[in-house]
Amino acid sequence: MIVSFYVNDRLVQLETPPERRLLDLLREDLHLTGVKEGCGEGECGACTVLLNGEPIHACLTLAIQLEGCHITTIEGLSAPGELDILQNAFAEELAIQCGFCTTGMILSAKALLLKQPDPDETMIREALSGNICRCSGYVQIVKAVKRAARELREAAV
Amino acid sequence: MNWYTPVTMEELAAALAQGGESSRVIAGGTDYTIHLRQGKANPGALIYPGRIPALREIMLTEDSLRIGAMATMAELSLALAAVPEFAAIADAAGGVGSPQIRSKATLVGNLCNASPAGDMLPIAKLYDMVLEVLDGNGRLTDVSVSDFFLGPGKTALQPGQAVTAVRANRTAVTGWVSAFHKIGFRSYVSIARIGMGVLLHIDAAGVISDARLTLGAVANVPIRVYAAERLMQGKPLDRAMLEKVTAVVSRTVHDNCRPANRLYKTEAARGLCADVFAQLEKRMS
Incomplete structure (x- = not known):
């Protein structure tokens, strides 16, 4: 099938079997390797991207489901060579060790901040509950999301 | 593999008619994608009805609640949390999987998947829901929830049929x-x-x-x-x-x-x- 959808606000048109995963379309066809495959079955959250602003698993989304959709990947958060406020906050708060979960973590956080500019810790932990990190213990990650939320609010003033 | 992405109910009925015995309808796909990759499913055709606007609706009127097959868990938990008689649906939908799962998974998909551990099965039973089943001739039939579940992964749904919505009687529980x-x-x-x-x-x-x-x-x-x-x-x-x-x-x-x-x-x-x-x-x- 030929599927047309938007990736980071750019229209893409791909020829693909209908049962091919969004994860593979992004990584193999579009060379957007920020999205990671961890478990491949919707448990770990490493492949999280945004679909029309909502977090989804790229490993559980098929080409047949994508027509007309807007997908945001980590590459779409900032211009090449720059860091988005969330990315910067994760770096500043040392919320990254191996980094494999980070892009999914940041996109889940992004989806939260799109709806809730001033989340408390419970909201942050719930929003990140589908993203598993084996390194950090989550404390720095929660701090990074709080910091990004604060900086985004300050930037909006 | 053949594929159909109908945008109207008529096109969905046509896809059901043409898709053949081994066609498979997917909603969120959060369970089905895993089955597909494990080789447990080998559909002759895939039908994705997510672009039919009517199937995305959650319609609450004075006397009924109607949930389209493509309405997501996230949407349900938002829509019904403040409606006391249907808050149980919001509780269940809001507790399914993770935010990523809830953005795509649907109540009807959960029912059709018929896992004994599916959170929406006791919910459908609680409200004595009625499932609206579409066939390849475009005919809609009501199926009661008590006749729908036959066992683990087994429902009364026949090849060439799709559940397009479920209804709950609101008058009975107002x-x-x-x-x-x-x-x-x-x-x-x-x-x-x-x-x-x-x-x-x-x-x-x-x-x-x-x-x-x-x-x-x-x-x-x-x-x-x-x-x-x-x-x-x-x-x-x-x-x-x-x-x-x-x-x-x-x-x-x-x-x-x-x-x-x-x-x-x-x-x-x-x-x-x-x-x-x-x-x-x-x-x-």
Whole structure:
């Protein structure tokens, strides 16, 4: 099938079997390797991207489901060579060790901040509950999301 | 593989007619994608009805609730949290999987997948939902939830049919309060070990005039616990009544679950009762 959808606000048109995963379309066809495959079955959250602003698993989304959709990947958060406020906050708060979960973590956080500019810790932990990190213990990650939320609010003033 | 992405109900019916016996309709695809990759499914054709606007609707009127097959768990938990008689649906939808799963997974998909641990099975049973089934001729037939579930992964749905929506009678439960809770291995992202839904109608004097109680993840299909419902009728929602209901629920779990789970689930059912009724009391105050 030929599927047309938007990736980071750019229209893409791909020829693909209908049962091919969004994860593979992004990584193999579009060379957007920020999205990671961890478990491949919707448990770990490493492949999280945004679909029309909502977090989804790229490993559980098929080409047949994508027509007309807007997908945001980590590459779409900032211009090449720059860091988005969330990315910067994760770096500043040392919320990254191996980094494999980070892009999914940041996109889940992004989806939260799109709806809730001033989340408390419970909201942050719930929003990140589908993203598993084996390194950090989550404390720095929660701090990074709080910091990004604060900086985004300050930037909006 | 053939594929169909209908944008109207007529096109969906045509896809069902053309897709053949081995065609498969997917909604969120959060379970099906895994089956596909494990080689458990080998469909001749895939049908994705997500672009039919009517299937995305959640319609609440004075006398009914209608949930389209493509309405997501996230949308349901937002839409129904503040409607006391349907808050149990929001509880269950808001507790499915993770935010990523809830952005795509749908109530109807959960019912059609018919996993005994599916959170929406006891919910459908609680509200005596009616499933609207479309066939390749464009004919819509109502199927009652009591006729729909046949066993693990098995439903009354025939090849070439699709569930397009479910309905609940709102008139029958107006003025009631409801809650759903489940026990899992952890607080987030867990598969139900037992799920329990309760609907209560409490009169002005504080007496329960009518009640419904359902359990999921206990037997192969969701079960309604009539004995517990009869116990509640005509009684105030107090400790003595709760103890009796808890005993009946616990015994029902004991009698219906697999032997390997019996010891744990019989005991866990007690805590689950306490949680559900605490939630109901909070909603009534």
